[in-house]
Amino acid sequence: MASYDNAYSRFIALARIVLPLAALGILSTLFLFSRDTPSGDELPYSQVDVDELIREQRIGTPNYAGVTQDGTAIAFRAETARPDPDISGRASAEAMRARLDMPDGSHADIAARRGIVDTGAGVAVLDGAAQIDTSTGYTVRAMRLTAALERTDVLGEGPVTAEGPPGRIEAGAMQLSTDPGNEDRYVLVFKDGVRLVYDPER
Template structure:
């Protein structure tokens, strides 16, 4: 009986050593077989054109804020902007949005697909589905707009379409600026072949 207990004890002691070593060997074999030497081809990396980045500097989500000489606050922002290396002070921008807050309490929101801001000439040229929404209820659409940065003046030279309190308006040009007869007021003027489709409900 004592010899049986000794044999069993020796078996248990041996199993405590052999079994963990066998398990360790199996795990090592699994890792070595399942994963061969990597080539690096499966590593994710960004498709970036380094030459293009060096050649074309970009600014993400730029903001411009200022006040005109007549007191209108201008806030202009875009998705991206690219300084023009050939013309200092000139910047091209994509998806441009601007806000004009006039001293009389009225405001205008402007948007366009792209634009060029020339800080030296104090002007922003906007093009591509340009539009203006005013607090007085007008929604103006034009292919191009120019907005002065030093004074309150937004011009649309070319076909203009608008919806407003009187109805639907078509014109050859549009101007948002101070009222020549009263510098404290701001007016939206349509000119050059104005056509108004009157809406009596408005």
């Protein structure tokens, strides 16, 4: 019985030394063979040119809306715009769209690849495949369109082509504005070498 007690005591004494050493060895292997974690400098991040964003100050899907002195509701929108750092109230835009809702119930939708809105000068200039679609059935294409912001006045610079109720129209310029003889009406006028190809089926 005494030999059993001595063997058990020796086992307990040995275990008190061996088990902590074994645990220490296991922990050390965990630290030695663990994967390296990336440092803070190696964390993935979006590749954005911050200096360029600050310099360009791009605005996504901007819009401008107002009412002209003669009561036309006018609204502009674009995919992106960049404010002019040198001229307050002026911005260039890409993929511009505009809508004019006249008091007489007619309307015109305008589209262009690019443009400039200058609230200080009171104009918006649209160019690059500029097009007007009117509720009266005209589709007008021009090199450039200049629209006033304070009154209903859209000037198209030539060459201008149009498809409408009378047929195909070619001209050097066009103008959408109030009728000088009746300010409650709006007229689309073609000028500077107008050529009409009449289509009786229209």
